[in-house]
Amino acid sequence: MLLNIKAKFVGRALMCWAREAELETPLAHAKPFIERIHQADPDVAFQGAAFEIVSQNVEKIAIPPRVFEEFGLPVTNRNFQFGDIIYTTAAINSETASLT
Numbered sequence: 001m002l003l004n005i006k007a008k009f010v011g012r013a014l015m016c017w018a019r020e021a022e023l024e025t026p027l028a029h030a031k032p033f034i035e036r037i038h039q040a041d042p043d044v045a046f047q048g049a050a051f052e053i054v055s056q057n058v059e060k061i062a063i064p065p066r067v068f069e070e071f072g073l074p075v076t077n078r079n080f081q082f083g084d085i086i087y088t089t090a091a092i093n094s095e096t097a098s099l100t
Contacts, residue, residue: 003037003040008043008045009044010047011047012049013030013048014049015049016048016051017051018051018054018057019057023050023061054085054086055082058082059079059080059082060079061079061080062078062079063076063080
């Protein structure tokens, strides 16, 4: 269908809400589909969305080496740290990480 309608931008083709620890699974499932579309039309862009919520599960995710490299930092083996990335100027619900 995407090829039939000549889509060039597929918005929110992949979305994640508070499942950041599971992000690799939907990405792995989407990759073969996107590669098949790109074989037929390499100009199609797919949008992914990780919405503005982060839970403590983020601490289970290793920071990819490319992130350190992009910021000119030495590559280290560590995970994201929930306490370092949440807003500190507002009350936070520690279970959902949403502003209260």
